[in-house]
Amino acid sequence: NDTSMQHRNLNHMTREERFSEAMRRTLYALKVLLPREGWTPVGPEMKYLARAIKEFTFIIHAGVFIPCIMSYGTNEQIAKWFPLAADFRIIGTYAQTELGHGSFLRGLETIATYDRANQEFIINCPKITAMKWWPGDMGKSANHVLLMAELVIDGKKYGMHGFMVQIRDLTTHEPLPGVTVGDIGAKLSFESVDNGFLYLQNVRIPRENLLSKLSEVHPDGTYIKKGNQRLMYGSMVRVRVNLIAHEIVMPLAKACTIAVRYSAVRRQGLINPSKEEVPVLDYVAQQHKLLPQVATVFMAHFAAKQLVKMHHDYSLEVEKGNTSQLPELHALSAGMKACLSEQGAAGAEIVRRACGGHGYSCGSGLPFIVNRMLATCTYEGENTVMQLQCARYLIKCADQAKKDKLTGSVWYLSDFSNMSCTAQTFGDLQEPSVLVKLHERRAKCAVQHAGKKMQNMVKNGTPAHDAWNMMATLLINAARAHIMQYVVGTSVTYISELSCSASLKKILTQLCALYALHNINSNCGDFVKFGCLTSAQCDLAQEAEFNLLKQLRPDAVGIVDSFDFTDDILQSCLGAYDGNVYERLFEWAKQAPMNKTEVHQDSYQYLQPYLHEGRDVLEGRGRNSKL
Numbered sequence: 001n002d003t004s005m006q007h008r009n010l011n012h013m014t015r016e017e018r019f020s021e022a023m024r025r026t027l028y029a030l031k032v033l034l035p036r037e038g039w040t041p042v043g044p045e046m047k048y049l050a051r052a053i054k055e056f057t058f059i060i061h062a063g064v065f066i067p068c069i070m071s072y073g074t075n076e077q078i079a080k081w082f083p084l085a086a087d088f089r090i091i092g093t094y095a096q097t098e099l100g101h102g103s104f105l106r107g108l109e110t111i112a113t114y115d116r117a118n119q120e121f122i123i124n125c126p127k128i129t130a131m132k133w134w135p136g137d138m139g140k141s142a143n144h145v146l147l148m149a150e151l152v153i154d155g156k157k158y159g160m161h162g163f164m165v166q167i168r169d170l171t172t173h174e175p176l177p178g179v180t181v182g183d184i185g186a187k188l189s190f191e192s193v194d195n196g197f198l199y200l201q202n203v204r205i206p207r208e209n210l211l212s213k214l215s216e217v218h219p220d221g222t223y224i225k226k227g228n229q230r231l232m233y234g235s236m237v238r239v240r241v242n243l244i245a246h247e248i249v250m251p252l253a254k255a256c257t258i259a260v261r262y263s264a265v266r267r268q269g270l271i272n273p274s275k276e277e278v279p280v281l282d283y284v285a286q287q288h289k290l291l292p293q294v295a296t297v298f299m300a301h302f303a304a305k306q307l308v309k310m311h312h313d314y315s316l317e318v319e320k321g322n323t324s325q326l327p328e329l330h331a332l333s334a335g336m337k338a339c340l341s342e343q344g345a346a347g348a349e350i351v352r353r354a355c356g357g358h359g360y361s362c363g364s365g366l367p368f369i370v371n372r373m374l375a376t377c378t379y380e381g382e383n384t385v386m387q388l389q390c391a392r393y394l395i396k397c398a399d400q401a402k403k404d405k406l407t408g409s410v411w412y413l414s415d416f417s418n419m420s421c422t423a424q425t426f427g428d429l430q431e432p433s434v435l436v437k438l439h440e441r442r443a444k445c446a447v448q449h450a451g452k453k454m455q456n457m458v459k460n461g462t463p464a465h466d467a468w469n470m471m472a473t474l475l476i477n478a479a480r481a482h483i484m485q486y487v488v489g490t491s492v493t494y495i496s497e498l499s500c501s502a503s504l505k506k507i508l509t510q511l512c513a514l515y516a517l518h519n520i521n522s523n524c525g526d527f528v529k530f531g532c533l534t535s536a537q538c539d540l541a542q543e544a545e546f547n548l549l550k551q552l553r554p555d556a557v558g559i560v561d562s563f564d565f566t567d568d569i570l571q572s573c574l575g576a577y578d579g580n581v582y583e584r585l586f587e588w589a590k591q592a593p594m595n596k597t598e599v600h601q602d603s604y605q606y607l608q609p610y611l612h613e614g615r616d617v618l619e620g621r622g623r624n625s626k627l
């Protein structure tokens, strides 16, 4: 109810207005609301903030920079920088990606050279490709960066390390000497975020600014390694785990809410020629577009909860010095982020397109969501690179499964029981246990297939790295299959253990089966190729999916209402709770800056002469136009 928090009409703002508005709202939320009596950073208020986040800024500060201080800093460094960052007295970002490198971290070119005489690091971007490029909040907001740079001591390189670097004056906010910083310009989305560039030339920082939880440099330049160096990649694992809920599940849920509500209101065409126009949601084709995406919201949510729990348990183990779960967590988080962002971004576009012309209007709220979700396929690990990281782990596990009984998310790779499917009816294929088994078998076969192909190539004299490169598409498919079996398996388990009403459990079970069957029907080539299903059973799988669409149709609006988004959060003329689509669209359009005058003077100056000439022609005066 606080009007300071209510979204302005963002679509009618310039990029700079949106940047300023996001800054205003974010700081108001954090500096006024959160400290306010009764506002707690958990429960309904945090739930609201997480949903209102779409036009917040400082997300990298809060979601990456601060957690990195905790992950990479010593206790003294945490004690120094955490309070400043938590209270927004310093604003930071995570500066890793460069103009020339993002995925291949060993190729990063920014250098931090230790100056023993002064006990300082000298930071340099030796060439234009070394310039930091993309970090969020860096262009105009941040006054510090957590800079990821190659540590060099006496000419020897020690790999990527994290350094705290101040880039702007804390009073004037001007860039410090040696710092060239700015915004990288207009992007496909994230209009309110100042993703920036940062060119550092001979910037000096104290030795104490090397975040030293995992390694340190003594005053005399001695380098000490203190832990598993792969923990240096830990912040990326954490963000991949966290962003699934915030940047994939939440936006897809919003898009589905808008599209399903609109489809229940929009009447277009006839099914029975003797009846009246139908809501487009009555078309099975429309249900086939929308309802599997609604199911994806729930399944991704359940799987993400399991991954967050796994990351939490792993973090407790790391504190005890046990990093044994890191390889599996890295593979799973990389694979989940890649596969669910791929599915989510595609799903948001499917439901946008299902809203016809009004889905192309910014007044629907859908283009904003689609464009924002597209970024999830690139940031925090480009999807192809992440899927190959996941596949690398799966191939290793498949080799190990030949001699050991595996556990965890790859246990099925050492399951050699008979996994043939005996389904005779479409009802059999709606059974959760059958769907789980089918996904496990498909994943196991996909991993083994990719591995076998590479082994054969190597046996025939192809270098292993070339075999890997040539089979990359099969490896990516194996990663997708692994994640799909993980999502289906964890969701079935989660729903079975959920204490809720029978009617709710029935709906969730139907949604889970719909998600699994839609995945089978979208990838039936694999399921037949690997002998998981016969061609006849594939027909049953399609029948099973259509049957679920019919069963879920009556509850479609109720299901998306359960996501509980306010109209202010949705920012959609099509998805507002009252369903007054046309009145809202008209009011929204009238507010467009283009309509602040009846005649648009700027363009009229070009049009006017022709308008007069046209009148002359009509009245027989002026030159004979060929028109």
Ligand SMILES: CCCCCCCC/C=C\CCCCCCCCC/C=C/C(=O)SCCNC(=O)CCNC(=O)[C@H](O)C(C)(C)COP(=O)(O)OP(=O)(O)OC[C@H]1O[C@@H](n2cnc3c(N)ncnc32)[C@H](O)[C@@H]1OP(=O)(O)O
Pocket: 026, 030, 049, 053, 056, 057, 058, 059, 060, 062, 063, 094, 096, 097, 102, 103, 104, 105, 106, 136, 230, 231, 233, 234, 236, 237, 239, 242, 243, 246, 247, 326, 327, 330, 378, 379, 380, 381, 382, 385, 389, 392
């Ligand atoms: C203010 C508002 C208030 C509201 C509150 C807000 C709070 C919000 C909270 C959370 C929200 C979160 C959502 C955030 C919004 C999104 C913002 C977007 C921000 C985007 C940031 C970025 O993009 S940061 C940059 C990301 N960049 C990358 O991910 C780079 C990807 N590349 C790599 O990771 C590496 O280059 C790669 C792994 C590909 C290769 O590395 P390399 O060293 O070459 O290793 P390789 O030889 O392949 O493998 C060696 C070995 O290492 C293992 N390994 C690799 N990576 C990891 C890892 N991460 N962890 C563990 N182990 C790893 C790998 O498996 C190999 O192991 P072996 O097989 O040899 O055993």
Ligand SMILES: Cc1cc2nc3c(=O)[nH]c(=O)nc-3n(C[C@H](O)[C@H](O)[C@H](O)COP(=O)(O)OP(=O)(O)OC[C@H]3O[C@@H](n4cnc5c(N)ncnc54)[C@H](O)[C@@H]3O)c2cc1C
Pocket: 060, 093, 094, 095, 096, 097, 100, 101, 102, 103, 104, 133, 134, 135, 136, 190, 195, 375, 378, 379, 380, 381, 382, 383, 384, 385, 388
């Ligand atoms: C909205 C947004 C916000 C961002 N925020 C931040 C931030 O806050 N901090 C930060 O440090 N970075 C940030 N980034 C940068 C982001 O992390 C990188 O864009 C990402 O890691 C991809 O790297 P790249 O852009 O260099 O693409 P590249 O790695 O150059 O990839 C280009 C293409 O090559 C392919 N490719 C690359 N390597 C391989 C391989 N080994 N095998 C097969 N194909 C390959 C990729 O699949 C891709 O198709 C952000 C990016 C975006 C879009």
